[in-house]
Amino acid sequence: MENTRxxxxxxxxxxxxxxxxxxxxxxxxxxxxxxxAGGSAQTLSGFERALKPVWLEQIEPELVxxxxxxxxxxxxxxxIDPHLKTRSFNYGASSITPYETRRxxxxxxxxRSVKQIVVALDAFTGNGGAGEALPSFDETRLAVTPAGxxxxxRNLWLFTTRYLSGGALGMNALxxxxxxxxxxxxxxxxxxxxxxxxxxxxxxxxQKDLNYRRARVMRMGDGAAQELSxxxxxACGAHARLTLFLPPDNMAIIDRYRQSDAAGLEAFKRTARxxxxxxxxxxxxxxxxxxxxxxxxxxxxxxQNGSSRDYVDLVHFRPPAGLWLLGQMGLDAR
Amino acid sequence: xxxNSYPYFVFLAVAVFGFRLxxxxxxxxxxxxxxxxxxxxxxxxxADFLLLLCGSTLVNYALGCEIERRRMQHADRxxxxxxxxxxxxxxxxxxxxxxxxxxxxxxxxxxxxPVPHFFLPLAISFFTFxxxxxxxxxxxxxxxxxxxLDYALFVAYFPHLIAGPIVRHNDLIPQFRQIxxxxxxxxxxxxxxxxxxAKKSLIADNLAPFADAIxxxxxxxxxxxxxxxxxxxxxxxxxxYFDFSAYSDxxxxxxxxxxxxxxxxxxxxYKSASIIEFWRRWHxxxxxxxxxxxxxxxxxxxxxxARRYLNLFxxxxxxxxxxxxxxxxxxxxxxxxxxxxxxxxxRHATKGMNLAPAWRLPLHAASVALTFAATxxxxxxxxxxxxxxxxxxxxxxxxxxxxxxxxxxPLAAVTLLLLFAMVWLxxxxxxxxxxxxxxxxxxxxxxxxxxxxxxxxRPTPVHAAxxxxxxxxxxxxxxxxxxxxxxxx
Numbered sequence: 001m002e003n004t005r006x007x008x009x010x011x012x013x014x015x016x017x018x019x020x021x022x023x024x025x026x027x028x029x030x031x032x033x034x035x036x037a038g039g040s041a042q043t044l045s046g047f048e049r050a051l052k053p054v055w056l057e058q059i060e061p062e063l064v065x066x067x068x069x070x071x072x073x074x075x076x077x078x079x080i081d082p083h084l085k086t087r088s089f090n091y092g093a094s095s096i097t098p099y100e101t102r103r104x105x106x107x108x109x110x111x112r113s114v115k116q117i118v119v120a121l122d123a124f125t126g127n128g129g130a131g132e133a134l135p136s137f138d139e140t141r142l143a144v145t146p147a148g149x150x151x152x153x154r155n156l157w158l159f160t161t162r163y164l165s166g167g168a169l170g171m172n173a174l175x176x177x178x179x180x181x182x183x184x185x186x187x188x189x190x191x192x193x194x195x196x197x198x199x200x201x202x203x204x205x206x207q208k209d210l211n212y213r214r215a216r217v218m219r220m221g222d223g224a225a226q227e228l229s230x231x232x233x234x235a236c237g238a239h240a241r242l243t244l245f246l247p248p249d250n251m252a253i254i255d256r257y258r259q260s261d262a263a264g265l266e267a268f269k270r271t272a273r274x275x276x277x278x279x280x281x282x283x284x285x286x287x288x289x290x291x292x293x294x295x296x297x298x299x300x301x302x303x304q305n306g307s308s309r310d311y312v313d314l315v316h317f318r319p320p321a322g323l324w325l326l327g328q329m330g331l332d333a334r
Numbered sequence: 335x336x337x338n339s340y341p342y343f344v345f346l347a348v349a350v351f352g353f354r355l356x357x358x359x360x361x362x363x364x365x366x367x368x369x370x371x372x373x374x375x376x377x378x379x380x381a382d383f384l385l386l387l388c389g390s391t392l393v394n395y396a397l398g399c400e401i402e403r404r405r406m407q408h409a410d411r412x413x414x415x416x417x418x419x420x421x422x423x424x425x426x427x428x429x430x431x432x433x434x435x436x437x438x439x440x441x442x443x444x445x446x447x448p449v450p451h452f453f454l455p456l457a458i459s460f461f462t463f464x465x466x467x468x469x470x471x472x473x474x475x476x477x478x479x480x481x482x483l484d485y486a487l488f489v490a491y492f493p494h495l496i497a498g499p500i501v502r503h504n505d506l507i508p509q510f511r512q513i514x515x516x517x518x519x520x521x522x523x524x525x526x527x528x529x530x531x532a533k534k535s536l537i538a539d540n541l542a543p544f545a546d547a548i549x550x551x552x553x554x555x556x557x558x559x560x561x562x563x564x565x566x567x568x569x570x571x572x573x574x575y576f577d578f579s580a581y582s583d584x585x586x587x588x589x590x591x592x593x594x595x596x597x598x599x600x601x602x603x604y605k606s607a608s609i610i611e612f613w614r615r616w617h618x619x620x621x622x623x624x625x626x627x628x629x630x631x632x633x634x635x636x637x638x639x640a641r642r643y644l645n646l647f648x649x650x651x652x653x654x655x656x657x658x659x660x661x662x663x664x665x666x667x668x669x670x671x672x673x674x675x676x677x678x679x680x681r682h683a684t685k686g687m688n689l690a691p692a693w694r695l696p697l698h699a700a701s702v703a704l705t706f707a708a709t710x711x712x713x714x715x716x717x718x719x720x721x722x723x724x725x726x727x728x729x730x731x732x733x734x735x736x737x738x739x740x741x742x743x744p745l746a747a748v749t750l751l752l753l754f755a756m757v758w759l760x761x762x763x764x765x766x767x768x769x770x771x772x773x774x775x776x777x778x779x780x781x782x783x784x785x786x787x788x789x790x791x792r793p794t795p796v797h798a799a800x801x802x803x804x805x806x807x808x809x810x811x812x813x814x815x816x817x818x819x820x821x822x823x
Contacts, residue, residue, distance in 0.1 A: 003521040006793035012526055013802035017811065050814075129554050136542040138814040153341075157815070160340040166810030223554070 010227035013045060014229030022163040026125035032179060033058060033175075037067050039077030039287035040188035041175035043197035043319065045069065049100075049134065050167025053107060054158055060113040061089035061096065063331070066104045067120030070247045073197035073271045073312055075118075076188065076319035076327075082088035084332055088111075098227035099123045100133050103142055105231050108237045116331065117240055119231075121272050122218070122315075128302045129223035130230075144308055148234060189319070199227060201308035209314040210252065218257040218293070220271050226274055236283035242331055244276065247290035248321070251299045253314040269293070290329050297322065335378040337584040337819055338534050342659035343376060348519070349492070350591045365483055365510055366621045368491070368592070375492040376456070380716075383455040384426075391489045394465040395423060395482055401652070405475055426462045427454055434503045434659035447616050456821070457496045459656055461489050467627055468503050477503060484510055493589035497581055497820040499619035504575040505774055509594045511746040516593060523590030526804035529633045529763045530583025534818070535751075535811035538577035541723040542816065545570035545717070548739050553723040557735025563727050570717045571710040572753045573603060574819055578617070586773050597622075598764055598773040598783055602758040603709075607701035609673040610681075612709055614778040622651045622777040641677065647671035657716070658822065662724060666716040673708055761786035 005208065032038045033055075040056070042048075056064070063086050065075040072092025080088045080209050091104050101123040108114045131146075140157035144150060151157075162168055178194045188195035220228075233241045235313075246269065249257075257265045269291065276289045298321055310321040317325070326332050335342045349371045356364035365667050377384045391715075404411040416598075432450045439445050471477050481489075484507045548566025554556055556568070566808040583598040589596045592617070603616035613621040629649040635642040647668065654667015691698065703739060718724035729735070740746070764773060768785025769792075791797060 004517040004795045006795075006798050007517055007521040007524060009795055009801045010521070010805075013808075014805050015714035017802075017806040021810070129550055132546075132550055135539070135816075136814060140815050156341065164340055164809075165812060167814070169810060221554075322589065 007332045010023045011230075018164065021169060024195045025168050025172050025212045028089060028176040029054075029058075029249050030171065031177045035179045037078050037090075037113055037182055037186075037188055038079065039090075040195055040197075041179060042075055042092075043076050043188070043195060044171075044174055044178060045072065046169040046174040046210070047136065047167040048072065049136040049138070050141075050165055051171040052093065054162045054168070056089055056091065056107065056111065057158060060111065061086065062085045062113060062115045063088040063111075064091050064108040064114050065089070065120075066091045066101055066108065066117060067123050067161060067247070068092060069314055070122060070249075071118075071120045073316045074319060074320070074322035076197065076245075078188065079319045080326065084326065087288040090262050092120075092137070092265055095134060096123045097132050097134060097223040098126070101129050101140065102231040102234070103133075103137075103139070103146065105242070106144050106148065106182075106234050106275045107142040109234060109240055112239075114240045115198055116243065117235075118243045118245065118285060118326070118329070118331070121228075121244055122249075124224040124228045124272070126224060127219050129221075132223070132228045134234075140162075142212075146163055165294045171330050181187060197312060197316070198302060199312050200318075201303070201311040201313050203306050205301060205308075205309075205313050206252070206303065210256070213253055213256060213314065215260055216253070216256060217261040217264050218268055219261055225271055228230055228272070232279040232283075232287060235287065236279065238285055241285065243292040244272065244287060245325070245329065246272065246293035247315070248296065248317055248325065250301065250311055250314040254299065256291060288329070292325065292328070335375055336589070336815060336821070337581065338531060338811070338812060338818075339380070339815055345371075345378075346591070347586055351377065353592050361511070362483070365487055368510075369483065370489065372490040372492040372495060375777075376490065376495060379456050380453075386455050387461060387490060387647045388456075388596075390422075390425060390465065391486050392575075394418065394468060394795075395485045396491075398468055398477060398485070399479075401469065401472040402479060403475055405473065415473045419466060419801060422462045422466050422469075423662070426458055429458055429656075431659045434661075438661075454457075455823075460498050460500060460772050463494065463500055463623060463656075464489060464502070464546070467500075467623060469786060470627055478683075479506075480507055480593050491589075491594075493592075493594075494596055494817055497818060498617070499582065501597060501619065505597055506594065513594075518770065518793075519593045520642065522767055522772055522791070523587045523592075524764060524805075525587070525791055525797075525801050526590060526772055527581050527587030528801050528808065529766070530580040530585075530587055531812075532804050532808040533576045533583065534580035535808045538573050538580055539811070539814075539816050541569045541573040541576070543566055543742055545573050547686055548722065549717055549727065551737060552726040552730075553719050553727070553741045555722075556737045556739070558726055558730030558739070559731045560734050561735045562737050562739045563730025565742065565746060566727060567710055567731065569712055571615060571713050572757070573708075574713065574717075575757060577819045579763070581820055591773055595758065595772070597632045598776050600762070601764055601776065601781060601783060602745075602762040603756065604706050605702060606705050607698055608681075609670065609708060611679045611781070612705055613670070614781045615673070616709075616774070617656045618776060618778070620653065624649050628652060639679075639682065643675035645675045646678070650674060660720075661713045662721060665721070665724075666712050669712045669715065671711070724773055727750065759787050760785055761789055766791050 009113055034043050042052070042253050063084065065071045065088070065142060069092060070089060075088070075090050076091070077090055078087040092107060093100065101119065105119060106119055108117050139145070140151060140154065143154065181194050182188070182191060186255065189198045190199070192198040253272055273289060280286045298317065301308060310318055311317055335345060348369070352367050352371070353364050356367055361372060369465045373384055376387055397414055401407065401411045401414050404414070405551045417450065432452060436447050436449050440447055440449070466514045475809030480503065485512055488501070488503050490505045545566055548558065548562050549570070551562065552646060579600045583800060586596050597619050599617060599619050601615040601618065603612050606612040606615055629645055633641055634645060634647040651664055654665070654670070657663040714727050715724045764783045765786040766789060767788060768783055773783070
């Protein structure tokens with residue numbers, strides 16, 4: 001009898017908790033999706049690898065941004081969509097690996113709604129090997145396998161991720177809480193304390209960043225080059241266009257890359273250019289490449305009155321700058 | 335279907351519910367139900383390989399029956415037994431070792447043969463070994479004229495199918511015929527399952543990224559520094575400990591919910607004070623299998639000391655190769671063979687020596703630490719994808735390189751201390767559940783599972799809340815599907 005009561009108590013506790021979790025995730029998910037500033041939640045750093053594949057499925061965007069935290073911070077769909085009269089999606093994730101970037105691009109390419117994918121190439125730097133991903137990345141959520149075949153039982157995995165995972169709970173809680181802090185008529189840009197993608201770099205942040213990234217290099221390892229090549233192959237006959245760009249890190253930090261490893265930086269750019277040239281020579285679906293990792297109106301920016309207009313820190317550009325970049329890439333004339 | 339996934343939770347709930355519904359009124363029906371559920375469990379992964387499982391079951395069953403019949407008639411059955419062994423070993427060699435054998439032959443002899451790449455059927459190492467033991471036992475008169483249904487269920491029974499424990503026919507088949515699924519077992523089973531789930535999703539899966547990052551760096555040719563090498567090695571030692579322990583708990587817990595006890599497979603191996611003891615606590619069902627079906631037939635300890643050490647070495651070498659088609663596994667097995675031989679030689683040399691009581695505890699602690707160091711060192715070759723990477727990690731232990739893949743933070747130090755405390759000082763899940771006899775007894779009588787004196791599980795509301803909470807937290811951590819390490823074998 002004792003054991004029966006125990007089993008009943010145990011199972012009831014667990015069932016109630018799971019029901020509560022699913023209920024919260026369902027409600028929070030709907031709230032985020034229908035909030036006027038809901039797109040800004042995609043710039044938040046949290047459990048993005050868990051929930052963004054689900055959001056991509058729900059939003060059915062035409063324009064997708066893939067890359068590291070530079071992309072995650074720099075492209076806000078709430079800001080972009082009215083300007084470009086499109087439906088965009090930010091697929092950026094912190095410390096994204098080359099493999100994850102390739103897989104997210106493959107995922108976006110597999111969605112019929114997606115017509116344009118913009119990829120920041122800093123994701124292909126570092127010495128990470130081919131096929132490496134961070135722990136919160138999960139293949140089963142993506143539309144296709146690494147070989148390009150449909151992922152088996154994907155709807156089931158998306159369902160469990162969306163309603164029953166702790167990752168979804170974390171991301172939904174963070175996003176819903178952040179959006180709930182916005183008062184009537186406020187946008188994410190009005191609350192940089194909650195949406196850090198809209199913060200302005202200060203002198204202190206800049207100095208801290210210069211110190212923190214003092215030994216940073218921009219070098220592409222063999223594994224990353226292999227992933228870039230695989231990503232381009234996946235886009236060869238795809239219906240969606242691919243636009244690649246070298247991100248507009250501030251000149252102060254680009255100078256550091258040069259001091260630390262000028263040859264590595266040049267080799268990275270050369271490999272990227274060569275890969276694109278090779279791709280365009282053989283594929284019907286041409287890829288565009290833009291190099292913003294060079295002196296330009298954005299990267300030359302210096303602090304005005306101790307504050308930056310376009311940067312959060314030396315590598316993370318703010319969403320208005322992201323909009324400007326899209327213009328430079330010719331994507332505003334859609 | 336991985337144990338740590340929502341589909342498995344639903345599957346398990348349906349299986350337990352269906353089994354218990356059929357239990358009293360349809361004793362054959364419940365076994366048919368369990369067999370079909372087990373096949374569905376296997377087919378979830380790849381339905382086409384279900385044919386292989388069924389085919390292998392039928393062939394072995396037919397051979398076993400014929401061997402048994404001939405034994406009763408005192409007729410010659412050697413050809414059948416040899417044929418069965420060739421069939422099973424051929425199957426495993428074809429699917430698992432073909433690539434290794436052909437590529438090695440190409441490398442050594444420059445043959446230039448095309449290297450085959452068969453898809454490795456899930457669980458083939460486990461169900462093949464289990465059926466080999468059945469054939470050998472049939473020949474030795476240890477089988478009891480089983481029906482096909484019972485035999486097929488013994489092979490395919492889902493809690494042990496994918497990654498063990500390696501069960502014997504006489505462990506399971508008698509239990510299939512008893513009606514025993516009681517609420518006591520259900521309560522203990524869900525608790526044991528939850529403990530396993532927590533070990534997997536809260537501990538093993540959180541150690542994996544660090545160990546992976548370091549071993550991946552080593553395989554890319556990064557010359558590892560001491561911090562990376564030490565942390566990578568220690569984190570992997572704990573990752574595989576909790577991963578395999580979690581799997582064993584979840585397998586035993588799943589089975590216990592159905593009222594069927596599986597053999598104990600994991601019994602705090604890092605508490606071992608010798609390598610001999612380690613193998614009586616780590617993957618117990620495999621070591622007992624190797625002892626009974628390889629070491630003893632090779633001659634065991636019956637042909638002198640030198641032969642004993644050779645037999646041990648061969649047994650462990652092949653036991654290592656059983657884990658996978660890679661020379662690293664064989665080297666790992668060889669290392670353990672060497673450790674065991676040294677351990678036996680040391681025991682022989684120190685036989686009859688008496689130790690002052692004051693020395694016993696410190697010497698025991700030193701033995702535990704030394705055993706842990708030896709097994710952890712061997713894990714390097716087990717985890718490394720190739721011998722070069724293994725050498726790289728080992729070189730880093732003595733300050734070979736200057737990499738900084740991870741940094742030694744206070745958090746890492748605290749984590750390691752907690753992990754050591756858990757594996758050395760806490761009772762294990764078998765001991766916590768000791769009063770419920772959650773498993774079959776250990777095949778090593780000198781390593782019995784004794785019920786824990788503190789923290790022992792009891793079916794009280796407080797324990798229901800604590801373990802329920804643990805289960806919920808573990809479920810919340812299930813954001814990503816991470817397979818068990820032993821699923822690949």
